Amino acid sequence: MTRITNIRWMPVLFLLPSVLCYLLFKYYPLLSMVRVSFFRYSIVNPPGKFIGLANYTEFLSSSTFWQAVSNTFVFFALYLGLTFWIPIVQALLLSDIRKANAFFRFMYQLPTIMPAVAGVLVWKWMYNPDYGLLNYWLQFFGLGPYMWLNDLNITKLAIVLPAVFAGNGISLLLYYSAIKSIPTEILEAAKVDGASPWRRMWTMLLPNIRFIIVIQFIAFMSGVLLAYDNIYVMTQGGPAGSTTVVSMLVVNTAFQQSRFGISGAMSLFMFFVIALLTVLQNKISAEKD
Amino acid sequence: MKRTRMAEKGQRSLTFTAYAVTILFTVFSLVPVLWMVSSAFKSDKDIDAYPPKWIPQIPQSIRVTLDYSGLGPMERADYEKDAMEATWFPWMKNIRENIGEVRITGIRDGKMIFQAFMASSSFRAGQPSIVPSTLFTDQLMDRKLPMIREKKLSKFTWYGDGGGDVSDRKGVAESELSSRFADFYGSSEIVQGKVATIEEKQAWIRLFDSFISVNKIAMNAAGPLGFTKYFINSAIVTLSSVAIQLLLGGIGRLYARSSDHEQKVAVLLDYVFFWRRL
Numbered sequence: 285m286t287r288i289t290n291i292r293w294m295p296v297l298f299l300l301p302s303v304l305c306y307l308l309f310k311y312y313p314l315l316s317m318v319r320v321s322f323f324r325y326s327i328v329n330p331p332g333k334f335i336g337l338a339n340y341t342e343f344l345s346s347s348t349f350w351q352a353v354s355n356t357f358v359f360f361a362l363y364l365g366l367t368f369w370i371p372i373v374q375a376l377l378l379s380d381i382r383k384a385n386a387f388f389r390f391m392y393q394l395p396t397i398m399p400a401v402a403g404v405l406v407w408k409w410m411y412n413p414d415y416g417l418l419n420y421w422l423q424f425f426g427l428g429p430y431m432w433l434n435d436l437n438i439t440k441l442a443i444v445l446p447a448v449f450a451g452n453g454i455s456l457l458l459y460y461s462a463i464k465s466i467p468t469e470i471l472e473a474a475k476v477d478g479a480s481p482w483r484r485m486w487t488m489l490l491p492n493i494r495f496i497i498v499i500q501f502i503a504f505m506s507g508v509l510l511a512y513d514n515i516y517v518m519t520q521g522g523p524a525g526s527t528t529v530v531s532m533l534v535v536n537t538a539f540q541q542s543r544f545g546i547s548g549a550m551s552l553f554m555f556f557v558i559a560l561l562t563v564l565q566n567k568i569s570a571e572k573d
Numbered sequence: 574m575k576r577t578r579m580a581e582k583g584q585r586s587l588t589f590t591a592y593a594v595t596i597l598f599t600v601f602s603l604v605p606v607l608w609m610v611s612s613a614f615k616s617d618k619d620i621d622a623y624p625p626k627w628i629p630q631i632p633q634s635i636r637v638t639l640d641y642s643g644l645g646p647m648e649r650a651d652y653e654k655d656a657m658e659a660t661w662f663p664w665m666k667n668i669r670e671n672i673g674e675v676r677i678t679g680i681r682d683g684k685m686i687f688q689a690f691m692a693s694s695s696f697r698a699g700q701p702s703i704v705p706s707t708l709f710t711d712q713l714m715d716r717k718l719p720m721i722r723e724k725k726l727s728k729f730t731w732y733g734d735g736g737g738d739v740s741d742r743k744g745v746a747e748s749e750l751s752s753r754f755a756d757f758y759g760s761s762e763i764v765q766g767k768v769a770t771i772e773e774k775q776a777w778i779r780l781f782d783s784f785i786s787v788n789k790i791a792m793n794a795a796g797p798l799g800f801t802k803y804f805i806n807s808a809i810v811t812l813s814s815v816a817i818q819l820l821l822g823g824i825g826r827l828y829a830r831s832s833d834h835e836q837k838v839a840v841l842l843d844y845v846f847f848w849r850r851l
Binding site for chain 1: 581582583584586588591594595599601602603604605606609612620621622623624817820821822824825
């Protein structure tokens, strides 16, 4: 009884609504998904027959699943190599621009106001091999024409390319804000010590925004590993399954084949993969600190 | 004495790189946005054109004068049906062309008896249901005319005997589109009126018809509010999400602002009844 009266109930009361919402809309679906993954789910008579780990053994022994995992990580590598560092560089260079700084910040944000699906559709148009803008421009450099969305060798690159030039607006703002919050005294001290502007950027600005980079990387990682909408609009997973990622396989298995049990199992697999990568990434960052 | 500023070593190269990279990225990131905006004003033919066109062509206003002189007696409904056939059928045959509007003027014995008008926004909205294919028959318009009237897709103004005098000039404009319209009227027995003139003029205002047609299509699907309904739906979802997050986040912050038990109760009451002070 004493222990109950010793609990400070006011914090519990104030935090209860948000915790309840979080439990209801985040954890309940997650736990439901875990439960469903052990059943041969029946829409008519849910949850169906308990089959233990059969869903897991089925997808883990499926070549289609491992092809999707491979595609997912190839996309991750492409996005990481081509897009993750771009807003960091943009923010670092933008912080050095004095004239028209606000104008350039506005111009960087302009593509983000376009609906994501509309942007992907415009790129799909531009990729058209017959009347697309990209092949028309590339011919002036003696390149192309390319079958951007039909060539197995370049389809993945074609899907990643739009993210190189657009969709960096919010990340750029975060990095720019972090750079601007760095105390000017340390930059002035580095300047007095003889550090050049390039050196200050590399040794002062970049390390001081590392915390934001780590947070952005975690969000980036889960966003890319669970990417679906742009791939679906561009190629629907083709050609020949070369752009089918795990999230697409989960959706197709659930809603085209009505096999919610196995799709839940695949989702849980990706959940653990992303959780593991996040833990590893946090450990590496902590060690560096 | 001219003031000179000593540039730090490396500053010029950094500034040049900063401007160059920023301008490069902003220009390239705007290409899809500008292409989308430009394509919103283009016709189907211009969208698929090669080489790609950035600047949309100004839509054409096709003005056709049909002469009914010498034909048997016709009622107003017959003229209206003929006007609709003269509008919808050749337009459907040239659906990919940059037609902004079609105006049909009916004359008989030198007097104007009717005028009909349809803008491209109405054609785009009504085409799937009025002229779904290029198979045209006389009976087709009998079935579709009530739909055209109900949805007010075309405007028909009847003058009858009170119409003004019309000059008796004849001729077809020297353009491929006008020739195709003339060929349709000449080869088809569906349209009874004989072509007197076909003129083509630029219709700047029709550049924006694609937006109007989207709203008309949305009105068919979503009701009288049209496209606005989708904006309202998005606004409701967005504002509800923001409100709920403000509420839940604010409750937690409320607790952080107060320090002891009595103040917390007071702060809670303050929040409930005077939430503006949050």
